[in-house]
Amino acid sequence: MSLMTSLLRMRAATTGHAQRASRLRHLHLNDQPLMLLTLKRTGPAARPLAVMLGTDPRHPQLLIAPPSGSTTPMLAALADTVTAHIDSRKQHTEHLPATANKPARQRYSDAPQILVPNPQTVQHLKALGDDLRFRTVDDRMPGSRSVQRLGHWLTYLTDRTDIPGSAALIPVTDFLAMHWITGQSPLEDEDLTTLLAWIDPPLNAASGRDAAQQAEDPATHRSAGPATDAAFDNDQLAPLFLAFARAEGGDRARILQDLDRLLAAYLQPTWDRMWQAYGLLQALPEAHGTARRWVHERTTFSKECDHLAHDGRPRPARDEAGAAATRLVVRERTAAAFAAERAADDPFVRAELRTTGEAFGGTVAGIDPERIVHGPTGRARWRPRFTLSTTDPVHMEPGQLLTSHLRRNARYQLCEVTYEDDATLVELEITAGMGRVISPTHAVLPTVGDFLVLTQAPDHYQMPELPAREHTPWTHGGPPRDRTDDSGEDGTEQ
Template structure:
């Protein structure tokens, strides 16, 4: 927790109301997202109890699994709704021209977005996807293929949820916590009811703190899932399950109807809170870089559809070492880019980073606007250099690429850092955004007295070079250990 976050949390605790931690919304919100609430039964991690979902706040769909027996009919209905939402995003495409690294291709004009209450629901959907995508397809049962396809898409969506800045599957508590700071602990912020009470208390509440205390009342509080409350399990759910096990066929129909009514009443408050949170977030102005990240989301969705059409094999249960390393590196790069873009867009984020040394602001004291350097080939390059005086901590290494929200196309390379008694002098070289020597863009140049805030550049993190499979040891997913060795060591030892 940063110094700024700690300060805001203490102020919120003092005033009793949540405080804004971000001026802009940094994730895309669809006009018709698919809301999804899940409850799971005790026992196997992936066995569902109920799912409430839909795109209309006034007409949710409730799917309930029987207390015992097959869950396939319920999963088939869930597959129809989820895949229907996904297929509806595939109606229109756009043409992407060829680039230096990619050929011309088509991309869908939209992508699916599913909103869930909390990260625990994401983990439940991940376990459900792992279970469903490896199920055998029975041609005699048409629903088996749709259930397996549901597993494929749940795995894709939960994988996207691990990528910072992705908006395919979003836990609402994380989304709200990105933009508001409450006076309760981060652990308490994982409860949607209390978090929303702090942020948007009802009119009769004296403050967000009072509303949160009322929301914690055991007589009124209901978990947002996927686990249910112990009191609800013992007092209401367990008696119905026992009655179902002892009942005959006619009574079971009545019990299932009672179970539907009970679970609807249980999930309805969370359903309404989800749409309340959606309305709050939709009212925030969207950050500049959000559209670019949604473009990447549409590209990833288009690639996944292409994979499903031309290959269709389920993702492996466990990644090989190289694939896992690539995934980790890509996640790190995306996280760094997302953090840098948020800082470039949002003054609130920049203020927080200045307290941690990941950004600094200062006044330009000197500038060398005509500086020319010569590269290895002898070609002249225009590389202006200037000095900035700051009182912020500077915890960056020389050579780090930086950016400024005032000049988004410019890049600044951190040079020598000199610590003085009352300030820190930072030497910076402009490396991009200023045109060429024969046609320079002088608008990128600061002038003495300008105040600049510099953050890490979105493109500062580069993917590491990883070996091809044939050059990877068999212990890490490369060729088998009895693979022919071309190094000549065997011959040398004979």
């Protein structure tokens, strides 16, 4: 926890009101996202109990799994709704011309977006996806193929939550906590009810703290899922399940109606809070870098649709070592780029990074605007240098590439840091954004006395270079996978 975050949390605890931690919204929000609430049964981790979902806050769809028997009909109905939402984002495409590295291709103009209450729901959907995508398809069973396809999409969406800045599947508590700091612990922030009470308390509440304390009343508090409250399980669910097991025929239908009403009443408050949170987040101005990240989301979605259309094999239960290494590098680089873009966009984020030494602000003390260097080929390059005087901590190494929100296209390379008694002098070289020697862009040059805040430059994602499969050791998924083992069974994946 940074110094700024600690300060805001203490201020929230003192005043009783949540504090803004971000001036802008850093994730894209669709006009009609799919809200998805889940409840699961105790016992098998992925066995669902109920799902409430939809794109209309006034008309949610409730799907109930029977207390005993097959859940396939309920999962097939869930698959139909989720697939319909995904297909609705595939109505329009845009043409991308060929480049030096990629052929011409089509990309969808939109992508699906699903909002869930908390990270625990993401883990439940991940477990459900792992279970469903490997199910055998039996065309004699209605819904069998759509249920397997649901497992594929759940795996894709939950995998996207591992990518910082992705907006395909968003836990709302994490989204809110990115933009507001409350006076409770980060663990307590995972409860949607108390988190929203802090951020947007009712009009009759004296403060967010008082509203959160009232929301914690065990008599009225309801978990946002996927696990249910123990008291609810024992006092209300268990008697219905027992009655269902003992009943026959028409009595079972009546008990299922009672179960439907009970679970609808349980989920409705969370459903309303999800749309309340959506309204709060939608009202925030969108950050500049959000549009670029959503374009990447659409690109990834388009590739996944192509995979399903031409291959369709489910992702393996475990990644090979090479694939796992690639996924880790992608996550690390994307996290660094997301953090840098947030800092370039948002003054609140820049202020926090200045307390940690990951950004610094200072006054231009001197500049060499006509500096020219010659590259290995002898070509002249314009490389102005200037010195920034700052009292902020500077925890960066020479060679670090920096940017300023005032001149987003410019790049500054940190050359040298000199510590003096009353200030720190940072020498910087402008390496991009100033044009060429024959046609320089002087607007990028600061003047003596200007105040600049510099943050790490976004490192746009590039796939790491890995050896070809035939050059990869067998320990990392190389050629032995296609050979016959000693037992005489083919080791190729089906």
